Amino acid sequence: MKILVPVKRAIDYNVKVRVKADNSGVDLTNAKMAINPFCEIAVEEAVRLKEQGIAEEVVVVSVGDKSCQEQIRTALALGADRGIQIDTEEKLESLQIAKLLAKLVEKESPGLVILGKQSIDSDNNQTGQMLAALTGMPQGTFASKVEVSENSVKVTREVDGGLQTVALDLPAVVTTDLRLNEPRYASLPNIMKAKRKPLEVIPAADFGVDLTSKVTVLKVTAPAQRAGGVKVASVAELVDKLKNEAKVIS
Amino acid sequence: MSVLVYAEHDNHQLKSETAKLVNAASKIGGDIHVLVAGSGCEALAQAAAKIAGVAKVLLVDNEHFSHQLAENTADLLVEMGKDYSHLMASASTTGKNFMPRVAALLDVAQLSDVIDIISADTFVRPIYAGNAIATVQSQDTIKVMTVRASAFDASPESGDAAVATLALGGAAKGAQFVAEELTESARPELGAAEVIISGGRGMQNGENFALLEGIADKLGAAIGASRAAVDAGFVPNDMQVGQTGKIVAPQLYIAVGISGAIQHLAGMKDSKVIVAINKDEEAPIFQVADYGLVGDLFEILPELEKSL
Ligand SMILES: Cc1cc2nc3c(=O)[nH]c(=O)nc-3n(C[C@H](O)[C@H](O)[C@H](O)COP(=O)(O)OP(=O)(O)OC[C@H]3O[C@@H](n4cnc5c(N)ncnc54)[C@H](O)[C@@H]3O)c2cc1C
Numbered sequence: 001m002k003i004l005v006p007v008k009r010a011i012d013y014n015v016k017v018r019v020k021a022d023n024s025g026v027d028l029t030n031a032k033m034a035i036n037p038f039c040e041i042a043v044e045e046a047v048r049l050k051e052q053g054i055a056e057e058v059v060v061v062s063v064g065d066k067s068c069q070e071q072i073r074t075a076l077a078l079g080a081d082r083g084i085q086i087d088t089e090e091k092l093e094s095l096q097i098a099k100l101l102a103k104l105v106e107k108e109s110p111g112l113v114i115l116g117k118q119s120i121d122s123d124n125n126q127t128g129q130m131l132a133a134l135t136g137m138p139q140g141t142f143a144s145k146v147e148v149s150e151n152s153v154k155v156t157r158e159v160d161g162g163l164q165t166v167a168l169d170l171p172a173v174v175t176t177d178l179r180l181n182e183p184r185y186a187s188l189p190n191i192m193k194a195k196r197k198p199l200e201v202i203p204a205a206d207f208g209v210d211l212t213s214k215v216t217v218l219k220v221t222a223p224a225q226r227a228g229g230v231k232v233a234s235v236a237e238l239v240d241k242l243k244n245e246a247k248v249i250s
Numbered sequence: 251m252s253v254l255v256y257a258e259h260d261n262h263q264l265k266s267e268t269a270k271l272v273n274a275a276s277k278i279g280g281d282i283h284v285l286v287a288g289s290g291c292e293a294l295a296q297a298a299a300k301i302a303g304v305a306k307v308l309l310v311d312n313e314h315f316s317h318q319l320a321e322n323t324a325d326l327l328v329e330m331g332k333d334y335s336h337l338m339a340s341a342s343t344t345g346k347n348f349m350p351r352v353a354a355l356l357d358v359a360q361l362s363d364v365i366d367i368i369s370a371d372t373f374v375r376p377i378y379a380g381n382a383i384a385t386v387q388s389q390d391t392i393k394v395m396t397v398r399a400s401a402f403d404a405s406p407e408s409g410d411a412a413v414a415t416l417a418l419g420g421a422a423k424g425a426q427f428v429a430e431e432l433t434e435s436a437r438p439e440l441g442a443a444e445v446i447i448s449g450g451r452g453m454q455n456g457e458n459f460a461l462l463e464g465i466a467d468k469l470g471a472a473i474g475a476s477r478a479a480v481d482a483g484f485v486p487n488d489m490q491v492g493q494t495g496k497i498v499a500p501q502l503y504i505a506v507g508i509s510g511a512i513q514h515l516a517g518m519k520d521s522k523v524i525v526a527i528n529k530d531e532e533a534p535i536f537q538v539a540d541y542g543l544v545g546d547l548f549e550i551l552p553e554l555e556k557s558l
Contacts, residue, residue: 095354130353241541
């Protein structure tokens with residue numbers, strides 16, 4: 001079985017973002033970029049399935065300009081076999097990404113597609129579900145456990161009330177949650193090896209997909225800041241403030 | 251213009267999110283219909299009919315929807331959705347599971363986690379863990395969105411809408427429910443609680459969460475946790491508050507042994523009053539806390555419980 005893992009280049013999760021003064025977006029100049037944490041978990045899961053002999057090949061794909069090759073190389077260093085960059089300068093929305101991925105699924109025919117459940121920049125949590133819809137595949141979102149058997153995959157999902165397990169016919173789409181696995185660190189020899197693994201660049205235009213979106217961002221602003229609070233010296237003072245000043249307990 | 255609101259429920263109970271979504275829908279204008287899709291959920295349709303502002307409740311009650319799987323729930327909404335200008339579901343794990351599917355099948359964008367509605371085509375949503383707020387305009391013919399219920403007040407219970415039963419929907423293609431493991435708790439749900447007390451890595455283990463329980467009992471509070479506490483296995487995943495867990499905005503949020511990483515703040519910084527208890531006076535959580543108490547939680551919590 002072949003596993004396709006779409007990954008996204010996103011701001012490093014430790015960076016605190018600033019909104020641009022003209023409210024046109026977030027200032028990413030010189031910001032540290034990384035593979036989106038949930039995508040990294042997806043790569044790790046696919047590589048483990050290969051190590052267990054369940055998958056034969058792990059293909060990573062990223063949609064973006066040349067800079068996202070860096071994240072594809074990261075995934076290759078973690079153990080993926082080959083990379084594909086779908087080349088575009090445009091900032092695409094989830095639906096357009098899903099349409100491109102759906103075309104790639106047609107071409108590559110993976111048995112399983114594993115993606116991160118959300119990217120920590122746009123926080124959309126959409127691409128996997130949209131890809132499943134467009135390809136007619138069943139989906140197992142927010143996965144904390146994935147068990148692949150002959151023709152199906154059992155996915156344990158983190159849901160608001162606890163855990164839910166579903167069984168999906170293959171091919172299927174799985175999106176990862178935080179507790180699915182802990183990604184490994186790439187070793188230096190593997191980073192070197194990754195440089196020689198194949199990375200194909202396909203112009204987005206080659207897929208013949210309409211990439212326009214009907215959603216426009218009018219402005220991006222900073223969130224309301226909380227007024228600074230006070231330190232209290234004792235439990236008695238805390239309880240008094242909560243009762244008599246904030247009036248949130250009685 | 252007309253809005254279809256997907257009722258959040260578990261077949262036994264209509265969740266408090268539903269009335270909040272109806273209030274959000276009322277800011278769009280036009281008729282509001284509520285869809286209750288589930289199994290053995292007729293009573294919930296009656297409950298939805300009482301939410302003020304609802305023009306009609308549509309009940310789809312059959313075994314195919316007993317677990318609200320994404321595959322057939324999306325197909326149902328696609329079938330029904332063409333008659334509406336807006337489709338709305340809660341930004342819960344249920345809504346987030348099927349709504350993007352609905353949008354893709356209708357060939358429109360989906361807006362996630364809407365926190366404010368400016369007009370019928372302009373919406374506000376947080377990005378970058380809430381460190382930036384985007385105002386977006388959609389020209390799609392059908393606007394498909396998930397709404398962050400904690401950002402809206404509930405519509406009151408003074409309505410009297412008619413309930414229509416629809417014979418729609420089929421089995422989920424390629425997907426089957428296997429099992430579920432739901433956390434049983436007599437406490438309020440995180441999304442509905444007025445008071446929340448959360449523990450982090452500083453709690454050291456699961457047993458120590460008992461120190462929060464006594465306080466939660468006295469305050470009628472729900473208990474939450476940081477990712478570190480969940481990852482370490484102290485408590486189950488459904489207690490995680492944050493960017494990628496539950497987003498809450500109670501009257502009072504008490505963070506105990508939680509450092510205040512941006513991903514945690516994203517889930518609770520809209521709470522009305524925030525209390526932080528932490529032994530490190532430099533912990534970032536104090537920057538958002540209205541009241542900070544520096545000290546050892548193992549001394550503070552028993553004392554706090556006694557003084558309530
Ligand atoms: C993609 C991604 C998504 C994430 N999503 C979330 C999310 O949804 N929610 C979330 O919470 N995190 C999330 N995180 C993790 C986040 O970055 C932090 O690692 C996490 O919030 C830390 O949890 P903590 O504050 O409990 O632990 P720590 O940061 O280790 O803090 C423990 C705190 O306890 C205090 N302490 C220790 N002992 C005591 C004592 N005896 N008395 C008083 N205080 C004490 C310490 O001073 C310290 O401040 C995410 C991270 C990533 C990368």
